[in-house]
Amino acid sequence: AVTLKFHTFMAPQSNVWLTMHKAWMEKVEKDSGGRIKFEGYPAMQLGGTPVQLYDQAKDGVVDVVWTLPGNTAGRFPRIEVFELPFMMNNAEATSKAYWEYVQTVAQDEFKDTQVLALQVHGPGMFHTKNKLIKTADDLRGLKVRGPTRQITKMLGFLGATPVGMPLPQIPDALSKGTIDGCVIPWEVVPSVKVDELTKFHSEFDPAGGALYTTTFVMAMNKAKYNSLAPDLKKVIDANSGLETSAWLGKVQQGNDAVGRKTAVDRKNTIHTISAADAQEFKRKARLVEVEWVEDMNKRGFDGKKLLDTAKSLIEKHGKSTPAAAGGKKA
Amino acid sequence: MTPLALTALIFGIMLACMAVRIPIAVSMFAAGAIGYVMQTGWAPFSFFLNTQAFARFASYDLSVIPLFILMGHFATKGGISKSLFEFAAAVMGRMKGGLAMASLLACAAFGAISGSSVATAATITSVALPEMRRHGYSGRLATGTLAAGGTLGIQLPPSIVLVIYAILTEQNISKLFAAAIVPGIIAMIGYMIAVGLYVRLVPGHAPEVEEAPPPMTLRALMGIVPIAIIFLLVFGGIYGGFFTPTEGAAVGASTTFLTALLKGEMTLKKFKECFYGTAVSAAMIFLIFLGADLMNAALALTQVPNQLAQVVGSWGVAPLLVVVAILLFYVVLGAVMDELSMLLLTIPIFFPIIMGLDFGMPRESVAIWFGIVVLMTVGFGLIAPPVGLNVYIVNGLAKDVPMGETYRGVMPFLISDVLRTMLFLFFPIIPLWLVGFIS
Amino acid sequence: MRVLESLAKLCAILAGVLLTGITLMTCASLIGRNTTGHSIVGAFELTGVAAGAAIALFMPLCQIRRGNIIVDFFTASLPERVNDKFDRIGALLLFVVFALLAWRSTLGGINVWQSNSETQIMGFPEWVVYAFMVPAFALSALIGLWQAVFGFGGTKPEDPVAAAQEAVQ
Ligand code: NA
Ligand code: NA
Numbered sequence: 001a002v003t004l005k006f007h008t009f010m011a012p013q014s015n016v017w018l019t020m021h022k023a024w025m026e027k028v029e030k031d032s033g034g035r036i037k038f039e040g041y042p043a044m045q046l047g048g049t050p051v052q053l054y055d056q057a058k059d060g061v062v063d064v065v066w067t068l069p070g071n072t073a074g075r076f077p078r079i080e081v082f083e084l085p086f087m088m089n090n091a092e093a094t095s096k097a098y099w100e101y102v103q104t105v106a107q108d109e110f111k112d113t114q115v116l117a118l119q120v121h122g123p124g125m126f127h128t129k130n131k132l133i134k135t136a137d138d139l140r141g142l143k144v145r146g147p148t149r150q151i152t153k154m155l156g157f158l159g160a161t162p163v164g165m166p167l168p169q170i171p172d173a174l175s176k177g178t179i180d181g182c183v184i185p186w187e188v189v190p191s192v193k194v195d196e197l198t199k200f201h202s203e204f205d206p207a208g209g210a211l212y213t214t215t216f217v218m219a220m221n222k223a224k225y226n227s228l229a230p231d232l233k234k235v236i237d238a239n240s241g242l243e244t245s246a247w248l249g250k251v252q253q254g255n256d257a258v259g260r261k262t263a264v265d266r267k268n269t270i271h272t273i274s275a276a277d278a279q280e281f282k283r284k285a286r287l288v289e290v291e292w293v294e295d296m297n298k299r300g301f302d303g304k305k306l307l308d309t310a311k312s313l314i315e316k317h318g319k320s321t322p323a324a325a326g327g328k329k330a
Numbered sequence: 331m332t333p334l335a336l337t338a339l340i341f342g343i344m345l346a347c348m349a350v351r352i353p354i355a356v357s358m359f360a361a362g363a364i365g366y367v368m369q370t371g372w373a374p375f376s377f378f379l380n381t382q383a384f385a386r387f388a389s390y391d392l393s394v395i396p397l398f399i400l401m402g403h404f405a406t407k408g409g410i411s412k413s414l415f416e417f418a419a420a421v422m423g424r425m426k427g428g429l430a431m432a433s434l435l436a437c438a439a440f441g442a443i444s445g446s447s448v449a450t451a452a453t454i455t456s457v458a459l460p461e462m463r464r465h466g467y468s469g470r471l472a473t474g475t476l477a478a479g480g481t482l483g484i485q486l487p488p489s490i491v492l493v494i495y496a497i498l499t500e501q502n503i504s505k506l507f508a509a510a511i512v513p514g515i516i517a518m519i520g521y522m523i524a525v526g527l528y529v530r531l532v533p534g535h536a537p538e539v540e541e542a543p544p545p546m547t548l549r550a551l552m553g554i555v556p557i558a559i560i561f562l563l564v565f566g567g568i569y570g571g572f573f574t575p576t577e578g579a580a581v582g583a584s585t586t587f588l589t590a591l592l593k594g595e596m597t598l599k600k601f602k603e604c605f606y607g608t609a610v611s612a613a614m615i616f617l618i619f620l621g622a623d624l625m626n627a628a629l630a631l632t633q634v635p636n637q638l639a640q641v642v643g644s645w646g647v648a649p650l651l652v653v654v655a656i657l658l659f660y661v662v663l664g665a666v667m668d669e670l671s672m673l674l675l676t677i678p679i680f681f682p683i684i685m686g687l688d689f690g691m692p693r694e695s696v697a698i699w700f701g702i703v704v705l706m707t708v709g710f711g712l713i714a715p716p717v718g719l720n721v722y723i724v725n726g727l728a729k730d731v732p733m734g735e736t737y738r739g740v741m742p743f744l745i746s747d748v749l750r751t752m753l754f755l756f757f758p759i760i761p762l763w764l765v766g767f768i769s
Numbered sequence: 770m771r772v773l774e775s776l777a778k779l780c781a782i783l784a785g786v787l788l789t790g791i792t793l794m795t796c797a798s799l800i801g802r803n804t805t806g807h808s809i810v811g812a813f814e815l816t817g818v819a820a821g822a823a824i825a826l827f828m829p830l831c832q833i834r835r836g837n838i839i840v841d842f843f844t845a846s847l848p849e850r851v852n853d854k855f856d857r858i859g860a861l862l863l864f865v866v867f868a869l870l871a872w873r874s875t876l877g878g879i880n881v882w883q884s885n886s887e888t889q890i891m892g893f894p895e896w897v898v899y900a901f902m903v904p905a906f907a908l909s910a911l912i913g914l915w916q917a918v919f920g921f922g923g924t925k926p927e928d929p930v931a932a933a934q935e936a937v938q
Contacts, residue, residue, distance in 0.1 A: 047378060047627040049385045051889075055880065073892050074885035141806055149890050152810055160604065161806045164813055164890045166390060169574060172502050175768075177571030211461035347862075349856040351844055353837035356862045380877035383870050383906070388821025388898050391812045396788055396820060396827075573799045576816065580795035583788075605785030606778070606830060614838055616824045618879030665840045717842055 002228060003037045004063040004220075005172070009050035012042040014191060014320035015255040020248055021066060024239065032235045038064075055218045058112040066218045069110075070148050076298055077157065078106040081310040082120055082215050084292055085154045085285040086278070088314055089206040091213065093321035095119040095249030097313035098215060099242045105309050113219035113309075116240035121185045122209030122253030124151070124326065125203045129174060132200040132271055136280040145170060145182040151212045154288045155183070171197060181212060186259035187252060195262040201270045208275030218248070227233075246321070253324050332370075333511035333632040340365035340628055349637020354671045355617035362624025369631045378627065386620050390576065393499055396612040397579035398445035398488050401586050403604040405444055408590030409455045415461070420546040427536045429465055430475045431522045433458040437479030438486060438518045440555065443560050444580065445488040445711055446463055448612075451480025451720045455727045468535040469731030471528065474739020477720040478521055478746075481709035486514035487565070490615075491708050494670065495701045498677045501694070503575040504568050508768050509698045509761040510705065513754060517709070520750050524742040556589040564640070588710070615670060622674035631677070639682040649687035650755065653700065656680050657707050664711030668719075670711055673708070691758065698765060699758040706751040713740040713747075770922050773912050777829035778822065780905055782827035791819045811891030824899035829908040832916075844850055855916045864913030871906035874899055936938055 006025060010017045011226060017040075025038040041062070048056055053067035055076075059179040081087070088094040096137055098118045102109060124147070126133045133139060140159040146152030147167075155162040163179050164268065167188075173179045174197040190197050206208050218240075225236065263270060273281070289307065296303030331339070338360050366375045386392070404511070420431035426430060433454060441450045455476045462472040471737035484491045485505035494502040494648075529536040562584040567573050573581065590596040630636055642652060663672050689696050712720045715737050727737040753762055794812060802808035809815075814868075831837060839859065844852055878899025886895045 045627075047382055047385065049381075049625050051886070052381045052385055054378070055381060059380070061374045061378045071889050072884075072886045072895075073889055074894070077885075126851040133368075143802065143806075146810075146890070148893065152890050155556045156810075161802060161808060162810050163802065163808070164810045168500060172504055173571075173574060176504070176569060180575055185711070228369065233770070311381065332810060334853075350839045350858070351839045351841060351852060352859045352862055353839050355837055356866055357861065359866050360862060376873060379869060379873035380880065383825070383874050383902060384821060384877060384895070384898060386903070387824040388818050388895075390817035390820075393791070393816050393820035396823060397792065400788055400792075491786045572803050576813070577795050577799050580792040580816075581799070582798055584792050601783075605781050606834075608788070609781035609784065609830040610829035610834050610836035612824060617828065617831070617837060635881035666839070666840060668838050671838075698784050 001035045001037050003039060004016040004224070005039050005041060005046070006064045006066075007041045007044070007046050007053060007056060007062040008066040009044050009053065009276070010042055010066070014042075014189060015258065016066075016252065017042050019255060020251050023251070024244075024248075028235060028239050031239065032232055036232055036235060049329045053217060054113070054217070055223065057221050058328040060221045060223060062221070063224045064220045066118070066216060069217050073149050076109050078109055078151060078297065078301060078306055079118075079215050080292065081306055083148050083150045083212060084197060084289050084307075085212050086204075086282050087310065088120065088213050089123060089204075089210045089316055090321055090324040091120050091122045091249035092246045092324060093249075093317040094213060095245040095315050096242055096317040096321065097310065100313050100317075101243040101310055104170055105306060106155075106234035110217065110219060113224070113237075114222050115217060116217050116236070116249050117245040119216050119217040119218075119245045119248040119252065120213040121212070121216070122187060122256040123204065123206070124183050124185045124212040124214070125201065125210070126181060126183055127189065127194045127198040128200045128202070129177070129198045130180065132269055133181075133202040134271060135277055135302075136284055142180040143178070145173065145179045147183060148212070148214060150288055150292065151183060153291070154212070157287050158283050159284075170194065174198060174258035183194060185213070185253075186263075188245065189259035190262050193270065195259070195266055199268050201202045201263055201268060202273055203270065204278055205275045208273075208278035211281075215276065216248075238296060250324070332347070333634050336368065336632050337629060338636045340625065340632075344625065348667070353617075354668060355614075355621040357673070358618065358621030358625045358675070362621065362626070362628045364739075365628030366624060366631065369628070378724075379554070382623055383620060386623055387616060392616075392619075393437075394493055394503070394576040394579045395490060395615060396608060397576070397583050398490060399491065399611050399676055400444050400604065400608045401579065401583040402444040402449040403499050403607045404583060404586040404590050406439070406449050406453045407595060407604055408586060409593050410553065410556055410589065411440060412457045413524050413550055414456065414557060415457045416547070416550035417554045419461070420550050423644045425469075426525070427460050427525045429458070430467060430471060430536065431527075432524045433472075433475050434482070434521050434525070435463065435480045437476070438480045438514070439557055439621075441483040441486045442513075443557055443564070443586065444483050445490040445493070447480045447483040447709070447720055448723060450483030451476060451723050452727065454479060455724050459478070459724075459728055463567065467536040469728060470735040470737075470739040471525070471535040472739075473721075473724045473728045473731050473736040474569075474659075474741070474743065475521070475525060477713050477718065477724040477736060477740050478524075478743035480512060480720045480724065481712050482518055482521075484712075485705065485709055486510060487515045488582070491670070491673070492662075492701065493575075494615075494673060495704065497676065498674070499697055499701070501697050501701065505694075505765050505768070506567075506698055506701055507575070508569070508701050508764045512702055512764055513702055513706070513750070517746075517750060518761070520746040521743055524746045528742045556593075560585050560589065560704040575597065618671045618674060622671070624652075626674060626678050635679045635682070638679065639686045640681045643686040649689050652687060653703065653755065657703060658682075659703070660707045661710065661714070664707070665714065665716055669708045669711050673704070687760075691762075695758065695762050695765075699761055702761040703751060703754055706747060706754065710744065710747045710751070714744060770915060770919070773829075773908070773915060774833050776908055777833045777912065780826040780828075780908065781830040782852045784823035786821045787823040787826070791816050798905075811888065811893070814888040814891050814893060818895070819887065821832065821898045823855075823891045825902040825905040828905055829868070829912055832909050833924070835921060851919070857920065860913045860916035860921075862913075864910050864917060867906045867910035867913060871903055871910055874903050874906060878903060 051071045053065040056062045056066040142160045144160040146155045146162045152162045172190040293303030344357050344361035415436045418435040422432040423426045437454045487510050489681045492506045568578040798812040805848040806813035
């Protein structure tokens with residue numbers, strides 16, 4: 001039997017670890033008839049930082065990792081397209097698009113590892129302490145914590161004061177008013193107590209697209225993959241790729257319902273920004289897209305083509321994928 | 331080799347290295363490296379090393395440590411301790427044992443802007459010890475009081491020990507600081523009571539009649555103003571929502587530096603010495619961090635720590651008994667080992683065990699409460715024989731007092747420590763009360 | 770030894786200046802955030818990377834002053850000559866540790882340089898930190914080796930008492 005070390009930054013009690021990582025590992029163990037065994041190490045138990053996880057898989061420090069490629073901005077520039085504002089509304093479909101995008105126009109982005117899955121989380125949205133966000137103007141002067149480079153930029157264009165801080169500092173910063181709000185998907189809400197610490201939540205009508213999402217990658221050490229017996233390789237292959245990516249995206253967006261319920265139970269105000277009201281946000285946020293395209297051009301890629309490819313792939317898979325559960329409808 | 335035997339081997343190598351004067355950080359590094367390589371081979375370990383120093387050193391969360399250390403050095407060099415003690419003496423001087431109590435008050439005030447017990451003990455001793463001796467206090471009482479008073483540097487926020495606990499357990503630094511305030515004040519009062527009882531029960535250690543206390547001069551009064559401003563600015567800023575604890579450390583370091591500059595105490599030479607002092611303390615701590623990282627990775631690979639939590643959970647002993655056992659273990663280990671490395675090594679193993687037990691409190695409350703009782707134990711270890719760092723420091727500054735006298739002098743305070751720890755063990759509400767209040 | 774000590778002090782001062790820089794930048798950023806609404810968005814990332822460089826640059830002076838804490842409880846009764854031998858073995862092991870770190874961090878630095886790894890929000894290149902860390906580790910290794918071969922030049926193991934006395938003068 002082969003033992004694989006699975007390493008990630010997610011906490012052992014988190015939904016991602018329990019419903020996605022553990023579920024995936026158990027399925028692989030079962031499909032291999034017990035010939036593949038996993039040792040799971042959540043919460044960076046084997047050292048390093050989340051940013052370094054990808055290199056740990058590349059270098060064979062561990063065998064499989066699940067991490068945020070967007071943490072190292074300059075390293076995977078082309079996949080950042082999925083983190084631009086108002087790209088998606090369905091994590092399952094967008095995860096499929098992300099997988100296909102990397103296979104077709106960004107293949108060498110993850111060439112150092114055996115990529116098992118590429119996925120995104122459900123719709124990101126506003127959570128604010130004292131003021132409900134209905135229009136873009138409502139953001140003026142608010143101190144809002146941004147998750148990624150592109151979204152932090154967008155918050156500035158929308159008139160907010162973007163604040164950069166690591167995710168675990170959100171509860172403290174919210175409770176003391178160091179920030180007035182943050183943008184995260186529902187799924188993350190309970191783990192950083194945003195349901196307790198804010199009163200207002202502003203979702204976007206899926207028809208107009210979600211504010212943003214974040215990309216994830218599950219990758220395996222190449223040499224380890226190549227050393228597997230052919231039938232075990234087949235087991236890994238069957239549990240990776242487009243369908244697995246879609247499944248991870250779907251499960252993660254499904255977990256949004258859990259987070260949303262905590263806010264409902266606390267009788268917080270949940271507002272849906274209509275597709276019409278979203279226009280003003282989009283108009284101001286468009287500059288993020290423009291600058292990203294310019295940045296790609298500078299790096300020697302065809303920025304416009306990459307953006308169009310991502311958009312058309314999201315649209316294509318959106319048509320063939322059922323509307324997402326979780327989020328708004330829960 | 332079974333996982334358990336491997337774990338024992340890793341610890342054995344570390345302890346053997348430590349016993350023969352190999353630096354603690356290097357002992358941990360060596361034991362961790364050997365354990366790691368035995369389980370994975372050389373290649374994964376060597377690649378792990380490529381990034382681990384960066385991972386540990388270039389961390390925003392940990393940057394609060396060198397900043398608080400720098401702040402402590404600015405405060406120490408800034409000449410604020412003298413006026414602080416004059417003020418405390420004017421307040422407490424009239425009581426029997428008043429100057430000893432004033433020293434404790436000065437330690438608490440200095441401790442409220444210093445994160446280190448060493449800095450607090452040394453700074454206050456340099457001004458309070460000559461005064462106490464001049465007024466006829468025995469070497470035993472004077473040095474014992476100052477060694478114990480120095481521990482208020484970590485008992486009261488900011489506290490390097492609490493910062494490290496917060497980082498290891500992923501708890502909120504400002505909540506832990508808030509939780510430490512009431513226990514820190516209780517510690518100070520408990521020490522004062524210990525002084526009051528000691529001078530009455532054991533005659534001959536303090537002057538029978540205190541001289542008329544030094545008058546409350548404007549100078550003495552002005553002495554506490556900078557401390558009050560720095561404290562209010564740092565903690566008012568953190569709890570008022572103007573900045574995060576790390577930002578608070580930066581604000582504290584710059585205001586302390588500014589105060590020293592305004593008092594005319596900060597020469598270029600002293601400024602450089604502050605950097606050198608920070609260099610030695612910070613590098614020492616972070617190299618231990620790195621060594622502990624290797625130990626912890628090697629131990630995690632054995633899977634023993636993960637299982638330990640489940641095993642202890644399944645024993646069904648009273649949760650409080652587990653806490654008491656851990657604290658007793660700390661007292662024994664702390665007798666020979668430095669307290670910081672002890673925490674770095676054991677918290678990753680003990681903390682999951684504690685969190686797996688049911689204390690009838692929310693998880694976060696348990697984490698904070700356990701942090702506070704561990705902090706008490708660290709304070710205890712700093713003055714308890716055979717190796718009490720604070721005792722060494724204060725005794726080193728008191729040339730004419732034998733070490734044995736200082737150890738005798740800390741006894742009343744050790745009793746106070748034990749009683750206080752028991753109080754918090756049975757009444758978690760005391761540290762948790764203020765936390766509930768701020769959030 | 771004199772040269773090594775001067776270099777170590779230079780590193781410590783450079784690190785101190787970096788820390789002071791962080792301090793000022795943080796103050797500027799939070800004043801801006803709480804008044805005009807303009808702040809340095811990725812300030813926390815710069816704090817992290819600058820602290821990383823500073824900590825590494827603190828290492829050489831710490832070793833020259835023998836600040837890496839040891840347990841002397843078990844060897845207290847042995848003759849000084851024996852303890853000196855132990856300490857030289859300790860310095861030799863420390864040389865191995867820092868040499869290993871210097872070597873592996875060089876490779877780590879090359880990797881982040883080739884892969885354009887940057888901090889998330891500010892896009893600050895990570896290789897810059899490695900460029901500070903590697904020479905600092907190499908210097909620390911050299912100091913450890915020197916101490917193992919030629920002894921400690923009269924420097925006693927960092928005595929907290931002496932350090933504290935010095936600090937309050
Ligand atoms: Na303190
Ligand atoms: Na002790």
